[in-house]
Every structure is written in C-alpha cells, then in structure tokens.
Amino acid sequence: MDRRNKPSALASTPAAPPQPTVDITHEHSRVSATLPTGERVEVLLHGANVLSWKDAAGQEKLWLSESAALDGSKPVRGGIPVVFPVFGTAPDHEATSKLPQHGFARNSRWEFLGRSTSEGSSSSVKLDFGLSSENLAEGVKALWPYKFNLIYSVSLDPESLSTSLVVTNDGDVSFDFQTLLHTYFKVNDISSIEVSGLEDSEFIDKLASQAVSKQSGAIAFSGETDRIYTPAKGPKHPVVISDGGKPVFRIVRDNLDQVVVWNPWVDKAAATADFTPNDGWKNMVCVEPGSVKGWQKLDAGDAFEAAQSITLA
Numbered sequence: 463m464d465r466r467n468k469p470s471a472l473a474s475t476p477a478a479p480p481q482p483t484v485d486i487t488h489e490h491s492r493v494s495a496t497l498p499t500g501e502r503v504e505v506l507l508h509g510a511n512v513l514s515w516k517d518a519a520g521q522e523k524l525w526l527s528e529s530a531a532l533d534g535s536k537p538v539r540g541g542i543p544v545v546f547p548v549f550g551t552a553p554d555h556e557a558t559s560k561l562p563q564h565g566f567a568r569n570s571r572w573e574f575l576g577r578s579t580s581e582g583s584s585s586s587v588k589l590d591f592g593l594s595s596e597n598l599a600e601g602v603k604a605l606w607p608y609k610f611n612l613i614y615s616v617s618l619d620p621e622s623l624s625t626s627l628v629v630t631n632d633g634d635v636s637f638d639f640q641t642l643l644h645t646y647f648k649v650n651d652i653s654s655i656e657v658s659g660l661e662d663s664e665f666i667d668k669l670a671s672q673a674v675s676k677q678s679g680a681i682a683f684s685g686e687t688d689r690i691y692t693p694a695k696g697p698k699h700p701v702v703i704s705d706g707g708k709p710v711f712r713i714v715r716d717n718l719d720q721v722v723v724w725n726p727w728v729d730k731a732a733a734t735a736d737f738t739p740n741d742g743w744k745n746m747v748c749v750e751p752g753s754v755k756g757w758q759k760l761d762a763g764d765a766f767e768a769a770q771s772i773t774l775a
C-alpha cells in the first residue's frame with residue numbers, strides 16, 4: 463500500500479504535555495523528582511525518608527540536620543522519617559517490646575517501586591516505595607516476626623507534598639501497630655511559630671509524666687515540647703503552622719487520629735548526637751500526624767491506609 467500521501471498520524475497528534483523530569487540517582491541511594499515548574503522532592507531509600515522538599519524558588523521546606531546519617535547507619539535526623547510499627551518504645555506491649563525507638567521502618571532500606579504521573583497532568587508526580595517482611599534484615603525479622611507489606615507514596619504538586627502509607631497483613635495472624643509521619647518543618651524562628659487547629663484538643667504531655675491536658679488557643683513554643691494531641695476537630699480541619707502570624711503550612715490528615723508536636727529545645731538538642739547545628743532547634747518544629755494512641759489491629763489479609771497532605775499556605 464502506498465502511504466506516501468497519507469497524512470502522518472504523528473504529525474496530526476497534538477504534542478504530548480511535557481512530563482515531569484525524574485532523576486534517579488542510584489549511586490546515592492536516593493530518588494528525586496523535579497516538576498516542570500521547578501518544585502523538587504528528594505527521598506533516601508534508607509527509611510524512604512523524604513530528605514528535601516523545595517518550592518519553585520528553591521526554598522527548602524523541611525529541616526534536615528547537618529550531621530544526619532545518610533549512609534544507612536542510623537535513622538535520618540530530619541526530613542520525614544516513617545515511624546512503624548511502634549511509636550517510641552512499648553515495653554509493656556509484648557509483641558513490639560523488643561523493637562527500637564520508633565520501630566524499624568525508618569532504619570530499613572526500602573525499594574523504589576516506580577513513579578507515576580496523574581493522567582492528563584504533567585504538574586504532579588507520585589513516587590512509590592515498598593518494604594515488606596521479605597526484605598527486612600534477619601535480625602529485625604526476629605524482633606517482629608509478622609508478615610507485612612508497606613507501600614509508602616510521596617506525591618508532589620506545585621502547592622503541596624503528600625505522603626501516604628498502606629500497611630497490609632500478608633500473614634495468617636493479626637498484628638498490632640502504630641505509625642507516624644514524623645515531619646520536621648523548617649521555620650525561621652521557633653519563638654515566632656504558632657500551631658493552630660488543635661484548640662480544645664486533649665493532649666498527653668510526654669514531659670509531664672504523660673499528664674492529660676486540654677489545649678487552649680494556639681500552641682506557642684518557649685521550651686522543650688513533646689505532646690501527643692488527639693485533635694478535637696475532624697481530619698480535614700487543617701493544623702496550621704504560622705510564622706510571625708502568617709500561615710506557612712496547612713496539614714490535613716487521613717485516617718491518622720493523633721498529631722505529635724515536638725521541639726527538643728536547647729538541652730535535648732545538645733544531648734542528641736546527630737542534631738546539628740546545636741541551635742538548629744530554633745529552625746524546626748515537628749508536627750507529626752500519626753496513629754499512636756493505643757494500637758491499630760490488622761487482621762490477616764486486611765489493609766490499613768493513611769496519609770498526610772501538606773499545603774504551602
């Protein structure tokens with residue numbers, strides 16, 4: 463058949479929208495994605511820890527310690543560590559009692575499963591990471607012998623960063639877990655930071671023998687702060703971080719019923735080996751959506767899904 467005079471199918475097809483550029487740098491065990499509009503996210507395979515989130519102007523939104531270990535030797539101090547399957551330690555909860563502080567997910571090497579862009583849009587990207595009992599280090603498996611699968615997705619668009627976790631029980635017995643997205647926000651000056659959206663919420667004060675109190679007004683910082691809030695308002699009611707009265711981040715939660723608010727202040731920061739610079743506590747605040755009060759029980763074959771979405775205000 464003579465095709466010479468046929469219009470070319472390619473020539474008549476409108477040009478495909480430009481795809482986000484995604485650089486994968488295996489040498490450094492990191493995955494990064496840059497949108498055509500300039501926003502960028504970088505994730506370390508160790509812990510599937512988000513290390514960096516920059517806006518189009520190149521401004522960093524997350525705090526990362528200058529001495530954070532990025533070689534897999536310990537959990538990353540900063541960015542967004544993923545806490546699973548225990549928050550803190552749980553000496554009284556037999557199944558998780560042997561696990562290190564904040565569990566093993568932040569200290570395990572995850573697999574990069576790939577990226578997807580939403581259909582018809584070139585302005586967002588989703589990076590998926592996986593960790594399962596199959597690829598846990600033997601020593602860790604022995605401490606928590608359940609069959610599980612985790613899929614952690616990091617989604618970036620020009621206005622927001624979202625991270626979501628799906629936990630699946632792949633075994634024959636149920637297990638209990640806690641989880642938390644331990645986000646370290648970068649701020650100009652902690653003394654002018656306020657966290658609102660948790661008014662009238664009950665909180666457990668980890669620095670006052672777990673005393674339970676109720677928050678009145680916005681949270682301001684004038685010393686070490688380590689509290690577990692159970693928000694009085696629903697998950698779609700944002701928790702807002704304001705700097706000098708100006709909102710900078712809005713956080714909404716999906717299926718995460720607590721919010722931990724943490725700043726180590728002078729002494730705790732000084733006592734934390736990988737916390738650099740020493741006065742770095744002035745430039746960070748952790749606002750950490752999680753499910754950490756009591757336990758999520760996951761029956762064999764069941765799945766649990768949860769997420770946080772952070773919008774630049």
Ligand SMILES: O=P(O)(O)OC[C@H]1O[C@@H](O)[C@H](O)[C@@H](O)[C@@H]1O
Pocket residue numbers: 563564644668688689722724750
């Ligand atoms: O030093 P880690 O294990 O990273 O934990 C940091 C902080 O994480 C917070 O989530 C906890 O509420 C604090 O109690 C803890 O100090």
